[in-house]
Amino acid sequence: xxxxxxxxxxxxxxxxxxxxxxxxxxxxxxxxxxxxxxxxxxxxxxxxxxxxxxxxxxxxxxxxxxxxxxxxxxxxxxxxxxxxxxxxxxxxxxxxxxxxxxxxxxxxxxxxxxxxxxxxxxxxxxxxxxxxxxxxxxxxxxxxxxxxxxxxxxxxxxxxxxxxxxxxxxxxxxxxxxxxxxxxxxxxxxxxxxxxxxxxxxxxxxxxxxxxxxxxxxxxxxxxxxxxxxxxxxxxxxxxxxxxxxxxxxxxxxxxxxxxx
Numbered sequence: 001x002x003x004x005x006x007x008x009x010x011x012x013x014x015x016x017x018x019x020x021x022x023x024x025x026x027x028x029x030x031x032x033x034x035x036x037x038x039x040x041x042x043x044x045x046x047x048x049x050x051x052x053x054x055x056x057x058x059x060x061x062x063x064x065x066x067x068x069x070x071x072x073x074x075x076x077x078x079x080x081x082x083x084x085x086x087x088x089x090x091x092x093x094x095x096x097x098x099x100x101x102x103x104x105x106x107x108x109x110x111x112x113x114x115x116x117x118x119x120x121x122x123x124x125x126x127x128x129x130x131x132x133x134x135x136x137x138x139x140x141x142x143x144x145x146x147x148x149x150x151x152x153x154x155x156x157x158x159x160x161x162x163x164x165x166x167x168x169x170x171x172x173x174x175x176x177x178x179x180x181x182x183x184x185x186x187x188x189x190x191x192x193x194x195x196x197x198x199x200x201x202x203x204x205x206x207x208x209x210x211x212x213x214x215x216x217x218x219x220x221x222x223x224x225x226x227x228x229x230x231x232x233x234x235x236x237x238x239x240x241x242x243x244x245x246x247x248x249x250x251x252x253x254x255x256x257x258x259x260x261x
Contacts, residue, residue, distance in 0.1 A: 150250060155228045159259040161222065161259060163255040163256075167251055168180065170245065171204060175204070177237065178235060182211065
């Protein structure tokens with residue numbers, strides 16, 4: 001005898017069939033409800049499934065389109081200039097360029113003001129300087145009394161020696177002895193002299209007599225300090241001092257010779 005049917009198994013099979021049918025009918029709606037979060041990717045989206053109707057307006061960005069796919073809009077107004085940036089560092093100096101052609105010569109500049117006169121230099125040593133040519137008047141010389149044929153003042157700026165040259169046209173009424181001399185005086189005293197030495201005989205016929213040399217004293221040549229001196233040209237008759245002697249146009253020249261200090 002066959003066993004009785006199992007009603008519990010029949011009921012279970014029927015319930016499973018109903019669930020399968022419900023899934024088939026519900027399709028994607030059920031899957032949307034049943035799929036877990038972040039489980040749908042690019043692979044699950046069918047090609048062409050995303051249309052404009054499925055995209056929310058103003059939700060896409062420019063980067064979502066290919067280059068050139070979006071048309072360029074009109075150029076906007078130029079914005080205000082930005083602040084000037086900081087000056088950059090100076091670059092390296094470039095190589096020198098070729099020399100240009102020489103330009104024309106410019107006009108001469110105005111003459112500058114004359115500079116101030118420089119200080120006077122030190123006075124140099126005194127060189128030879130000719131003194132004044134002195135000339136006495138003509139006339140007879142009194143016998144026996146020394147007569148000054150001429151006498152002048154000479155001023156020396158520097159220590160010097162004196163070189164003298166004297167001459168006179170001399171004649172006598174009769175034979176007589178005489179002497180010519182040049183003396184240098186200071187304060188009444190004789191600083192030095194030069195003379196013809198021994199007495200000379202004055203001729204009756206007028207004769208030119210000369211005297212030259214450096215003023216000296218018994219110690220030799222005299223170096224006169226700077227100052228003023230009397231220079232005297234004299235004619236003297238020696239004893240017996242009885243004959244008048246005439247000296248015509250006597251002259252005397254003096255040369256100062258500077259002395260190194």
